[in-house]
Amino acid sequence: MNLEAQEVAVRVTGxxxxxxxxxxxxxxxxxxxxxxxxSGKSTLLRVLAGLRRPDQGRVLxxxxxxxxxxxxxxxxxxxxxxxxxxxxxxxxxxxVLLLARxxxxxxxxxxxxxxxxxxxxxxxxxxxxxxxxxxxxxxxxGERQRVDIARALLQQPDLLLLDEPTNHLDIRHRLDLFHRxxxxxxxxxxxxxxxxxxxxxCDRVIVLQHGSVVADGPPARALTPDLIRRVYEVDADVTxxxxxxxxxxxRT
Amino acid sequence: MLAALLFSAVGAITVGAADLTxxxxxxxxxxxxxxxxxxxIVWDLRAPRVLLAAVVGGGLAVCGAVLQALTRNALADPxxxxxxAGASTGAVAVLVLGIASxxxxxxxxxxxxxxxxxxxxxxxxxxxxxxxxxxxxxxxxAGQLFAALxxxxxxxxxxxxxxxxxxxxxxxxxxxxxxxxxxxxxxAAGAVLLCCWAAAPALDAFTFGADxxxxxxxxxxxxxxxxxxxxxxxxATLVAASGAIGFIGLTVPHAARVLAGSRHRVLLPACALLxxxxxxxxxxxxxxxxxxxxxxxxxVTALLGVPAFAILLRRGQKEKA
Numbered sequence: 205m206n207l208e209a210q211e212v213a214v215r216v217t218g219x220x221x222x223x224x225x226x227x228x229x230x231x232x233x234x235x236x237x238x239x240x241x242x243s244g245k246s247t248l249l250r251v252l253a254g255l256r257r258p259d260q261g262r263v264l265x266x267x268x269x270x271x272x273x274x275x276x277x278x279x280x281x282x283x284x285x286x287x288x289x290x291x292x293x294x295x296x297x298x299x300v301l302l303l304a305r306x307x308x309x310x311x312x313x314x315x316x317x318x319x320x321x322x323x324x325x326x327x328x329x330x331x332x333x334x335x336x337x338x339x340x341x342x343x344x345x346g347e348r349q350r351v352d353i354a355r356a357l358l359q360q361p362d363l364l365l366l367d368e369p370t371n372h373l374d375i376r377h378r379l380d381l382f383h384r385x386x387x388x389x390x391x392x393x394x395x396x397x398x399x400x401x402x403x404x405x406c407d408r409v410i411v412l413q414h415g416s417v418v419a420d421g422p423p424a425r426a427l428t429p430d431l432i433r434r435v436y437e438v439d440a441d442v443t444x445x446x447x448x449x450x451x452x453x454x455r456t
Numbered sequence: 457m458l459a460a461l462l463f464s465a466v467g468a469i470t471v472g473a474a475d476l477t478x479x480x481x482x483x484x485x486x487x488x489x490x491x492x493x494x495x496x497i498v499w500d501l502r503a504p505r506v507l508l509a510a511v512v513g514g515g516l517a518v519c520g521a522v523l524q525a526l527t528r529n530a531l532a533d534p535x536x537x538x539x540x541a542g543a544s545t546g547a548v549a550v551l552v553l554g555i556a557s558x559x560x561x562x563x564x565x566x567x568x569x570x571x572x573x574x575x576x577x578x579x580x581x582x583x584x585x586x587x588x589x590x591x592x593x594x595x596x597x598a599g600q601l602f603a604a605l606x607x608x609x610x611x612x613x614x615x616x617x618x619x620x621x622x623x624x625x626x627x628x629x630x631x632x633x634x635x636x637x638x639x640x641x642x643x644a645a646g647a648v649l650l651c652c653w654a655a656a657p658a659l660d661a662f663t664f665g666a667d668x669x670x671x672x673x674x675x676x677x678x679x680x681x682x683x684x685x686x687x688x689x690x691x692a693t694l695v696a697a698s699g700a701i702g703f704i705g706l707t708v709p710h711a712a713r714v715l716a717g718s719r720h721r722v723l724l725p726a727c728a729l730l731x732x733x734x735x736x737x738x739x740x741x742x743x744x745x746x747x748x749x750x751x752x753x754x755x756v757t758a759l760l761g762v763p764a765f766a767i768l769l770r771r772g773q774k775e776k777a
Contacts (some may be wrong), residue, residue: 246496255670279673286667290528295718302719303664306657307673314721359672 205266205281205362205391206231207252210253212261214415222415223263224398229363229391229408234382236402236423237395239412240436245395246287246367248412252393253284253365265363279307283361288370288396289352291341297351298323304358322358330354331380345372353381357388361391366394370401399440403427403452411435422448457729464733465510468740469502505633506736508641509753512630512698513708513735514728515645519687519694520705521712521727522652525659525720526680527588533705534691537591537684538598538699542573543692544626545602545697548609551618551625562625563637563696570692573602586680628754630739637697648690649728657681658718664716701754702730703761710768734760766768 207229214222222244229235237245250256252263254270263270265281266316283304293300301323302315309316327335330350340348349372355365364385370378378398385392396402402409403423411419411426413435419426424444431450432440439455469481476484476494484491484498519534527536535541546569546760550561578585580594611624622629652659661669667677691705707722708731716726735753738760742753 253671255667275675276673279671282671284667284671286665290665294530294713295660295663299660299717299719300664303657303661303672305669306661311657312654315719 206264207363207391207393208264208267209248209252210261210264212248212251212258212263214244214251214256215259220415222251222258225412225415225417227410227417227420229393231362231391232389233391233407234385234405235393236406236409237393237412238397238399238402238409238435243412243435244415245412247415249284249365249393249395251368252363253282254278255284266336276307279359281362282365283356283359283363285349285352285356285367285369287371289348291345291348293340295340296336297327297338297340297343300340300351301336301355301358302327304355304360307359317451321338326354326358327351329357329384331377346374346377350377357384361390364388364390364392368395368397370396372396399427399432399436399452399454403442403450405449407448411454423452424448424450427452429448457726457733461510461729461733461736464736468506468509468736469498471740471744477612504635504638505630505739507638508630508633508697509735509739510676511638511641511645512701513738514732515641515648515690515694515705516705516725517708517712517731517734518645518649518652518724519691521709521720522683522687523705524709524758525663526683527592528663528665529588529592531706532592534687534694535599535700535702535705537595537688537691538573538602538627539570539630539688539691540579540695540702541599541606542570542576543567543695543700545569545606545609546572547625548606548622551622552609552613554693561633562569566696566699567692568631570695572690573598574688574692576601583687586677586684588704589681591684619665625699626754627752628699628757629750630698630742631750632697639772641693641697644690644693645728648686649724651686652683653721653724655679656724659683659720659724660718663720689765699752699754701735701757703754703757703765704735707761707765707768708734711764714771 209225209227212222212225225248237248239245250257250366265273274360302319324336327333332347349369353369370381373381378401382401386405406423408421409423409426410417411431418435419431427442427450429440429442432438441453443451466481470476470478471606480494481498484494491563516534523532523536524533543566546565547562550565557630577591577594577598581590585591658669658674661672661674670676709727712726712730716722738756739753742751742756743770
């Protein structure tokens, strides 16, 4: 799915969270949303997902205004993994995964055998076979994050939005996740904190600071040492790769 | 479970001041006794009461399950929105101020009182009333307000006789059961159960969080508005018929989750059945254990409900550990 945001602005009680944000994500690409804490990444993701109405501007999905797409049709095409996943939910992992199939069946239809089978396969792909009967509130933070990402993927979206999907994952599962995101076929926009991984995997990065876009492009071009110093106040070495990605190394 | 409910209903009808056998009751229900006294006891005295117990128990349990999912609060119960306090105020106003007399007036007063309390809750919660935190706080505040009004009315003007019937009513009682009450409550409970059952996927999604629910195609404001209002009206109807019977709406959904899982398509009917069975037996105990003295059924549900809740609580902790 082609995603476009035009001049998006969000204000909360007089304070500007986002101003004049423009963004484009081409079909089946992985776009990294970067920026320090409070730069507006989560707010932008919520606007893109339709969880929050922007005060100005609009979001286009394949050229159509998102506000004009019916909720259910939208739910079949756009999935989101939010940053704060509740930990106290008393549901089984299988029931959590099956939520993803709700938009794909009629309102009164029961959970089908196919849905259950798909949920089982999703668990295997997430590296959590046999977890279906486990209770959500008994999982570790990383396991919860992996199940929630599997849930979003099971929604079979054309556009997948992820808010810091790697913050509870160990390094192996971080790499696994990026490989899966690259190969899932959907347009993926992910808010990320790990510059090294973002530069190594994203087709494009968009850097936010104080609610505005300060850099936009392939990692090799957008993530200059100068920009990283300006935005994150750290020193970094950047080596461009021929495919437009980059190796970023933060100096400690 | 349906069989258990049927057995409970017939079984509960056999228990009472006049001894009836299971066979006699079954024959009376099918209209083949030929004994007018048995028929009268079964049809006019015991059947409405047992059926009202079933409807009220089932309805309260469903309300509790729905509100627990919508507010993501395991302590939510049908009286959350100020409803039981409002019902008390309405009923007490009718009793004490002598606005009208009779069971129908009492029930109408209770219903109007709870509707008024729900309206106050909505007014306090303001424009964004569908946000759980706001409506919970507003419900608590409205509940306190109406409890104070009730005390005010009782203190200002109550005879000993009135105080007695008020107390009985505040604790919940099915003594006023009649066929019209059964029909009205059953219609309301049936309609709300159907409505909530249809919205079961939305409730599953809300259990997991409003953001996810919205991303799955549900409008949080619309779903909450519909279900808060539906459960509030049902709770008001049930409270008007039976007084504020506590702990069913709180405890039964937790027990049903252990038996039937957390998927609302199955959970809601399970709540209805379990709540019905529980209240049938609780009421049977209430009217027979200390016979001829009758205990308010709310006392029995609390005596049984609190230990049950404690067991469920411990169980939950063990699973998490």
